[in-house]
Amino acid sequence: MSTDKRMPINIENLKIHRLLELYRTKELNPKEVIDCLFSHIEKIEPKIKAFVHFNREKITKELENIPQKEGKLKGIPVTIKDNICVKDEPTTCASKILGGFSPPYDATVVERLKREGAILFGKANMDEFAFGSSCETSFYGPTHNPWNTSCVPGGSSGGSAAAVASDETVASLGSDTGGSIRQPASFCGIVGLKPTYGRVSRYGLVAFASSLDQIGPLTKDVKDCALLMNVIAGYDEKDSTSVNIPVPDYTKALVKDIRGMKIGVPREYFLEGIDKEVKKAIEEAITLIKDLKAEVKEVSLPHTEYAVATYYIIATAEASSNLARFDGVQYGYRTKDISSVNDIIQFYSRTRKEGFGAEAKRRIMLGTYVLSHGYYDAYYLRALKVRTLIRKDFEEAFKECDIILTPTSPTPPFRMGEKTENPLAMYLSDIYTISVNLAGVPAISLPCGFTNDQLPIGMQLIGKPFDEETIFRLAYTYEQNTDWHYKKPKL
Amino acid sequence: MAITLKEVGHIAKLARIELTPEELSCYTSQLDKILEYINKLRELDVKGVEPTTGVLPLKNVLREDQIKPSLSIETVVKMAPDKKNNQFKVPKIIECEMLFEKNE
Numbered sequence: 001m002s003t004d005k006r007m008p009i010n011i012e013n014l015k016i017h018r019l020l021e022l023y024r025t026k027e028l029n030p031k032e033v034i035d036c037l038f039s040h041i042e043k044i045e046p047k048i049k050a051f052v053h054f055n056r057e058k059i060t061k062e063l064e065n066i067p068q069k070e071g072k073l074k075g076i077p078v079t080i081k082d083n084i085c086v087k088d089e090p091t092t093c094a095s096k097i098l099g100g101f102s103p104p105y106d107a108t109v110v111e112r113l114k115r116e117g118a119i120l121f122g123k124a125n126m127d128e129f130a131f132g133s134s135c136e137t138s139f140y141g142p143t144h145n146p147w148n149t150s151c152v153p154g155g156s157s158g159g160s161a162a163a164v165a166s167d168e169t170v171a172s173l174g175s176d177t178g179g180s181i182r183q184p185a186s187f188c189g190i191v192g193l194k195p196t197y198g199r200v201s202r203y204g205l206v207a208f209a210s211s212l213d214q215i216g217p218l219t220k221d222v223k224d225c226a227l228l229m230n231v232i233a234g235y236d237e238k239d240s241t242s243v244n245i246p247v248p249d250y251t252k253a254l255v256k257d258i259r260g261m262k263i264g265v266p267r268e269y270f271l272e273g274i275d276k277e278v279k280k281a282i283e284e285a286i287t288l289i290k291d292l293k294a295e296v297k298e299v300s301l302p303h304t305e306y307a308v309a310t311y312y313i314i315a316t317a318e319a320s321s322n323l324a325r326f327d328g329v330q331y332g333y334r335t336k337d338i339s340s341v342n343d344i345i346q347f348y349s350r351t352r353k354e355g356f357g358a359e360a361k362r363r364i365m366l367g368t369y370v371l372s373h374g375y376y377d378a379y380y381l382r383a384l385k386v387r388t389l390i391r392k393d394f395e396e397a398f399k400e401c402d403i404i405l406t407p408t409s410p411t412p413p414f415r416m417g418e419k420t421e422n423p424l425a426m427y428l429s430d431i432y433t434i435s436v437n438l439a440g441v442p443a444i445s446l447p448c449g450f451t452n453d454q455l456p457i458g459m460q461l462i463g464k465p466f467d468e469e470t471i472f473r474l475a476y477t478y479e480q481n482t483d484w485h486y487k488k489p490k491l
Numbered sequence: 492m493a494i495t496l497k498e499v500g501h502i503a504k505l506a507r508i509e510l511t512p513e514e515l516s517c518y519t520s521q522l523d524k525i526l527e528y529i530n531k532l533r534e535l536d537v538k539g540v541e542p543t544t545g546v547l548p549l550k551n552v553l554r555e556d557q558i559k560p561s562l563s564i565e566t567v568v569k570m571a572p573d574k575k576n577n578q579f580k581v582p583k584i585i586e587c588e589m590l591f592e593k594n595e
């Protein structure tokens with residue numbers, strides 16, 4: 001086909017499924033798309049700062065290898081959160097302590113993306129070690145929300161979400177420990193899925209809280225989310241928490257029909273603290289879902305008010321243990337002030353003092369405290385028991401419904417700096433997403449409205465363990481009956 | 492205040508993080524507020540409730556003890572902040588003579 005017949009690239013329309021179609025019909029080729037994204041990034045990135053590492057030369061070189069590859073994502077640019085290992089590329093968790101680290105191996109999800117011909121399109125900014133809900137704790141500075149650059153993009157996968165929302169990339173991978181995919185997806189007006197714990201391999205994900213972390217996609221629509229899940233989901237012998245059960249073709253779940261589906265709305269998610277505009281948007285979404293002939297009923301998750309406290313004990317306990325490996329010996333940053341160091345403890349302590357940011361130190365110390373002698377039973381063991389109660393809440397609710405519908409976040413995106421001085425207020429912003437990680441169930445966030453100030457609002461759909469298909473079906477049906485995913489920030 | 496400066500100082504030591512006096516005071520007040528909040532878990536009766544450490548019924552995964560290709564030594568030490576002769580180099584922290592004396 002001659003080049004003059006090629007269609008002009010509409011950057012806003014660069015979705016995975018659309019690109020695969022255009023590549024197939026030869027109306028576009030990956031090089032044209034990548035070149036277009038490069039020039040878009042040059043204009044947009046100074047305002048958004050979604051990337052922490054971006055190697056244009058390497059991406060260009062990778063493009064040359066594309067024609068030989070066949071795969072489900074051939075020629076699709078995918079951005080990776082900076083806590084997921086990509087061989088020989090910086091993986092810093094947006095922390096000084098991992099400065100200069102380039103892992104000698106790929107995470108399993110990255111290996112799978114490469115195998116299917118995806119183009120790895122830079123490393124996305126994040127809260128340091130995924131500790132945060134605003135993407136402000138990165139050593140490299142904050143990412144800005146594309147809808148209003150004085151607002152946060154959400155966290156901790158804020159860079160991954162902002163890059164997709166601003167069309168700097170086509171899709172991205174993030175990680176979700178307490179809402180870190182869903183809350184930024186909600187704040188940036190895109191789709192983000194936290195799969196069931198064990199569905200996607202965590203091999204090569206720098207661990208934060210191992211019993212809660214899960215890798216998942218952030219995309220422009222539900223179909224793209226299913227396409228990415230088809231590639232990254234599945235058993236991995238390198239991850240002992242990976243579950244060996246068959247993975248369905250998620251695109252087959254994209255059926256525009258939810259008649260008879262039972263949807264539970266937990267009453268505890270609509271009590272104090274919820275923003276009026278968020279509440280209204282969710283109520284309108286519920287009305288639409290009822291019109292589409294699904295059955296909506298009230299359910300109860302009675303231990304919801306204890307989820308944040310439970311989470312911050314378990315997550316920080318696991319984090320304090322996982323982050324013990326950063327000691328300045330084998331990789332990453334080491335204190336330069338060796339001459340004044342008297343013993344090995346001082347060597348570690350100085351390295352960690354200089355290498356970790358404030359939030360990382362705060363969490364490591366809280367985790368060390370709740371695990372320490374005399375407090376283990378009172379805090380950590382008790383939190384594990386409350387976790388059982390939270391899991392049981394979900395088991396009971398799912399006896400009555402197929403899906404649980406909630407807001408993703410109690411508020412729309414907040415302003416930068418608004419919560420940085422008050423860690424507790426920041427922690428409470430994850431109140432609607434945290435229980436899902438404690439119970440290990442899957443959940444998606446998708447756009448369901450905008451505030452009067454044109455800030456996105458997200459809706460969360462929670463499914464039964466390993467039932468991502470029902471989530472996809474409801475999300476797809478809702479999306480196909482609304483226009484929110486077509487709206488774009490003015491940049 | 493439920494948590495004291497002394498306790499936070501001790502925790503920082505256990506966590507291997509050196510703190511300035513300003514940081515120590517700031518973290519003490521912040522941890523105090525966070526602990527006050529998480530103390531709400533005490534309201535719940537958890538008698539007889541089994542703890543959930545993870546959501547999956549995990550069992551030990553074993554594989555054949557076979558030699559497989561692995562990363563080379565050069566690759567592994569490549570990322571070290573300091574190295575010598577393919578080994579991680581760390582500052583000298585134990586006097587050799589002292590060590591020998593102890594062993595004898």
